[in-house]
């Protein structure tokens with residue numbers, strides 16, 4: 620498509636479809652229209668949601684109505700008229716969060732070859748990740764958070780090398796974390812919490828150098844907390860609560876300078892000391908992980924929540940504290956008195 624035409628298309632789409640030229644210019648290819656219809660049916664098996672999709676690129680909103688009560692929900696099916704060098708517009712994103720969808724993940728999504736973003740957060744979708752999706756190598760963003768999906772996490776996701784965000788949180792995925800995910804070299808967010816994953820965290824994940832957010836809480840993993848997590852120098856958020864993994868937690872994790880939010884709980888293993896933590900963290904939750912020794916000074920500068928409960932920590936509280944929201948220290952072997960500054964501050968202690 621010529622640049623001038625692209626311009627016309629984008630402007631006119633927003634205004635209306637009054638002229639036949641514009642209507643033509645904003646057409647989706649017949650294959651994408653057919654796929655959209657099928658996708659609507661697959662996502663919405665029980666028919667409680669009416670899912671009307673046109674054959675034009677209206678850059679935006681799909682109206683989703685739910686019966687018997689008619690509730691409009693925000694769904695966005697994005698499209699672009701300048702993404703390909705042809706006379707068509709193409710579907711580029713699916714964002715259908717909180718939309719009461721109760722069907723399966725649609726295999727026909729793979730027919731929409733320009734889709735970059737899939738977000739089906741908080742629906743009731745069930746079944747497995749379709750094998751047809753293996754061809755969707757250009758995806759940048761996948762969130763299937765909070766559905767009822769099951770089966771294995773397919774290794775072919777490792778071929779989606781443009782992926783920066785992957786969340787499969789709060790589903791019923793089983794099997795192991797596939798080592799192929801280590802090929803996702805530009806991935807920034809990987810969230811696998813609250814599933815039924817087993818096995819060890821594969822060494823191959825060490826290759827995802829720029830991860831900023833990694834969460835794998837509430838699974839049935841085995842093996843120890845891997846050393847390579849301490850090499851993820853860009854990490855800002857790490858959740859390892861009740862993973863099934865064993866301690867001791869590698870010391871290098873507590874040296875990650877960018878870490879603002881660290882939660883590790885219920886990790887049995889030999890006793891080990893907490894020698895230091897990054898300064899000015901927002902959340903530091905280290906509950907029931909067999910810490911011994913004293914609490915390092917930097918821990919007292921945690922800003923929002925400090926939870927060091929159910930360890931074997933000894934020593935006294937510092938004479939001054941910042942006005943943090945929550946401090947939890949029970950289930951340790953601390954001694955001495957609680958300084959006035961703790962009692963006078965507004966924090967929940």
Ligand SMILES: *[C@@H]1O[C@H](CO)[C@@H](O)[C@H](O)[C@H]1NC(C)=O
Nearest residue numbers: 650653654655657727729730
């Ligand atoms: C999607 O593509 C597959 C393979 O090319 C084809 O068999 C299928 O009919 C297409 N789906 C739709 C709804 O057109």
Ligand SMILES: *[C@@H]1O[C@H](CO)[C@@H](O)[C@H](O)[C@H]1NC(C)=O
Nearest residue numbers: 633677678679680681693695
């Ligand atoms: C999509 O819906 C939102 C909220 O209802 C609205 O503000 C926006 O203008 C709509 N976009 C289009 C392209 O219709």
Ligand SMILES: *[C@@H]1O[C@H](CO)[C@@H](O)[C@H](O)[C@H]1NC(C)=O
Nearest residue numbers: 690691692693694716717718
């Ligand atoms: C739709 O999105 C807008 C803007 O994000 C929000 O204000 C509105 O509450 C949403 N409506 C529904 C039904 O979720």
Ligand SMILES: *[C@@H]1O[C@H](CO)[C@@H](O)[C@H](O)[C@H]1NC(C)=O
Nearest residue numbers: 753754774775776777778779
């Ligand atoms: C993933 O990519 C590799 C290398 O390009 C290829 O051999 C393999 O078949 C692909 N896997 C899938 C499931 O597409």
Ligand SMILES: *[C@@H]1O[C@H](CO)[C@@H](O)[C@H](O)[C@H]1NC(C)=O
Nearest residue numbers: 803804805806827828829853
């Ligand atoms: C990681 O980030 C650094 C700095 O932002 C960048 O130079 C590097 O290319 C990134 N690595 C990968 C594999 O994307």
Ligand SMILES: *[C@@H]1O[C@H](CO)[C@@H](O)[C@H](O)[C@H]1NC(C)=O
Nearest residue numbers: 817818819839840841842843
């Ligand atoms: C993890 O569990 C699997 C099977 O559940 C077992 O084969 C493997 O040896 C276990 N690995 C470790 C390190 O315990």
Ligand SMILES: *[C@@H]1O[C@H](CO)[C@@H](O)[C@H](O)[C@H]1NC(C)=O
Nearest residue numbers: 825845846847848849850851
């Ligand atoms: C951590 O990174 C260093 C330096 O790149 C490397 O030598 C070491 O093997 C890595 N450790 C792990 C457990 O991956």
Ligand SMILES: *[C@@H]1O[C@H](CO)[C@@H](O)[C@H](O)[C@H]1NC(C)=O
Nearest residue numbers: 889890891892910911912913
């Ligand atoms: C913590 O426990 C380890 C392992 O039992 C032990 O070697 C170390 O001396 C203990 N440190 C403190 C300060 O008690």
Ligand SMILES: *[C@@H]1O[C@H](CO)[C@@H](O)[C@H](O)[C@H]1NC(C)=O
Nearest residue numbers: 933934935952953954955956
């Ligand atoms: C608390 O215990 C430490 C040894 O763990 C001891 O050095 C210190 O004097 C004790 N403080 C008080 C107030 O009992």
